[in-house]
Amino acid sequence: MNRRKFLSFSALAGAGAVVAPQAAMAAVKSQPAEGNAKMPIATRVLGRTGMEIPILSMGVMRADNPAVVRAAYNAGITHFDTAHGYQNGKNEEMLGTFFKDKDRSTFTLATKGKADPRSANFEPEYESLLNTSLRRLQMDYVDIFYFHAADDVETLMNPRLLAMLKKFKDDGKARHIGFSTHAHKPAQIDAAIATGIFEVCLISYNFKLKILPELDAAIQRGVEAGMGFVAMKTMVGGAEDAEGSKRINGASCLRWVWQNPNITTAIPGFTSFDLLDNCLEAAHAPSLHPADAKYLAGLQNRETLYCQHCGNCVSQCVRHLPIPTMMRAYMYNFGYKHPSLSKETLMELAVTGNECAGCRACTVHCPSGFKVAEKIAAITPIVNVPSYYLT
Ligand code: SF4
Numbered sequence: 001m002n003r004r005k006f007l008s009f010s011a012l013a014g015a016g017a018v019v020a021p022q023a024a025m026a027a028v029k030s031q032p033a034e035g036n037a038k039m040p041i042a043t044r045v046l047g048r049t050g051m052e053i054p055i056l057s058m059g060v061m062r063a064d065n066p067a068v069v070r071a072a073y074n075a076g077i078t079h080f081d082t083a084h085g086y087q088n089g090k091n092e093e094m095l096g097t098f099f100k101d102k103d104r105s106t107f108t109l110a111t112k113g114k115a116d117p118r119s120a121n122f123e124p125e126y127e128s129l130l131n132t133s134l135r136r137l138q139m140d141y142v143d144i145f146y147f148h149a150a151d152d153v154e155t156l157m158n159p160r161l162l163a164m165l166k167k168f169k170d171d172g173k174a175r176h177i178g179f180s181t182h183a184h185k186p187a188q189i190d191a192a193i194a195t196g197i198f199e200v201c202l203i204s205y206n207f208k209l210k211i212l213p214e215l216d217a218a219i220q221r222g223v224e225a226g227m228g229f230v231a232m233k234t235m236v237g238g239a240e241d242a243e244g245s246k247r248i249n250g251a252s253c254l255r256w257v258w259q260n261p262n263i264t265t266a267i268p269g270f271t272s273f274d275l276l277d278n279c280l281e282a283a284h285a286p287s288l289h290p291a292d293a294k295y296l297a298g299l300q301n302r303e304t305l306y307c308q309h310c311g312n313c314v315s316q317c318v319r320h321l322p323i324p325t326m327m328r329a330y331m332y333n334f335g336y337k338h339p340s341l342s343k344e345t346l347m348e349l350a351v352t353g354n355e356c357a358g359c360r361a362c363t364v365h366c367p368s369g370f371k372v373a374e375k376i377a378a379i380t381p382i383v384n385v386p387s388y389y390l391t
């Protein structure tokens, strides 16, 4: 929801005369008390977890308005995805408040957490992280606990990490164990299969992926081993152009993702009633239309905000900067219009804002056509903007 709409909605709600956007009204009308609504959305089973969930879930990451969560829940969305770090814990707190009086059997919830399994205090710190998430969520367990942003095979296979994830499951704090990754390397899926621990993989999956054949083959191997797959980054950054000025048609992107029966569900990060409506429109008619295919084909070779996370740039850069994550931060700001998330992402990298200073000519040639140095120069100064100025 943009600021103008949000303010107007809030003011009306406070006056007791809510004139909600069309999507919200539709959701409210179909609302049976506090239960799930009943506009049918196809379901699929998430690998050997046995969880049967709608093909459309909610990535709650950027949402800060519980009314949008309520509208999604009442429209038949039953799976919600958050993380320990989103909005400094406020995202989990919002979900905890929303779900505290809901029947636990009417929804499933996933959260994520990251800690370094090579650190001396890894075990107590990781357990404390999960306990904090459960306290914020006001829940005894989460349905899926993901190791967050596992972008290298060594970490994913670390025995100390695997032992802790198994403990979380044995203790009943996580019904199922998964990992998320932005780097979408087929090698990571194969490593996860080899551990025998991971039941779910949350992976970047969209029509622009250049390694789609290799990735689809790895996903197939994962499915045969009993893993379930959840798709994120389905809308390639939310904007059709590198400046972020024209919005992506999310319904077309989702229908493309659902063509793959090995993808159980997608978790688009809608933050407004309009975007929820767009996702529901797709979920209620999930087959790819010829018009979708034509639209996506037109975007296929155009530079958008989506970085493939192929990693080719890192070794080309004279300073070996963590460019893929910096490009993700750029996307969060210009595509998602979420500057605080962009800043948080860069702060985790200890970015100062002067990363390319003194570098006379950029040596990076991105196969997706990203002018990497320009994007770094545009986004890194955000780390020096006080957080209270950022939304
Ligand atoms: S910036 Fe380009 S080269 Fe670097 S990871 Fe992204 S797509 Fe690959």
Ligand code: SF4
Binding pocket: 316, 317, 318, 319, 320, 321, 355, 356, 359, 360, 361, 362, 363, 364, 372, 373, 376
């Ligand atoms: S300009 Fe920046 S991204 Fe390019 S090579 Fe230099 S330090 Fe690396």
